[in-house]
Amino acid sequence: MLSRIFGLFAQVERPQERAEGGLGIGLSLVRSLTEMHGGSVGAHSAGPGRGSEFVVRWPLLGEETPAGVEVPPEEAPPTERAIRVLLVDDNVDATESLAMLLRLWGHEVAVAHDGPAALRAAAACRPGVALLDIGLPGMDGYELARQLRRQPGLERTALVALTGWGQEEDRRRSQEAGFDHHLVKPVELSDLQTLLAQAQPQETSS
Secondary structure (H helix, E strand, O other): OOOOOOOEOOOOOOOOOOOOOOOOOHHHHHHHHHHHOOOEEEEEOOOOOOOOEEEEEOOOOOOOOOOOOOOOOOOOOOOOOOOEEEEEOOOHHHHHHHHHHHHHOOOEEEEEOOHHHHHHHHHHHOOOEEEEOOOOOOOOHHHHHHHHHOOOOOOOOEEEEEEOOOOHHHHHHHHHHOOOEEEEOOEOHHHHHHHHHHOOOOOOOO
16 A cells, blocks of 8 residues: 555445545645655655664755755646636535645635535536545435536536546446536545646636
8 A cells, every 4th residue: 555545535444344434634634745845755665563663865065056956847737727626525624624635736625515415516616527426315426417507607617526436337437427527535646637637717607
């Protein structure tokens, strides 16, 4: 898991323990914040029962850069403009944490925790991207996507399934429901950033 734990919603599977323990967002936030400041973060372990070491590194520069030391260029922001994002998940804590991360990236974020609330939020904010969990209570993500596709003004909205379900049947169903993308948890932050960078910003509703 060392190569995956910094992915969004990543969790280490432990038999006979609660599958829902932890949100799987904290380490993604750590990596994002660290990289925004020009640093890096890594994890190391000698094996089961030997503990884990997490190392965060930031560049430390004085008034003058020593000879032979290259200063890394500033990274460009994930997108050149803010995207209006609708985030829908019934896990309140995980949703708020991901919303915080998206706002750190400079995006506008609306949050909903069920289908009806998501439809109201979409009509109000007309998002450029909608990140939808599939396993929502009542109206699931598939039905929500179908209803969003029927809403006027959302023709250019990119619908993204953000889910733990990644079998071929799940991908087929999401495509049939109108999703443009299907991301399986844990999600690489770079994949999410790339997707948002490709999205078309919506015009403000009148």
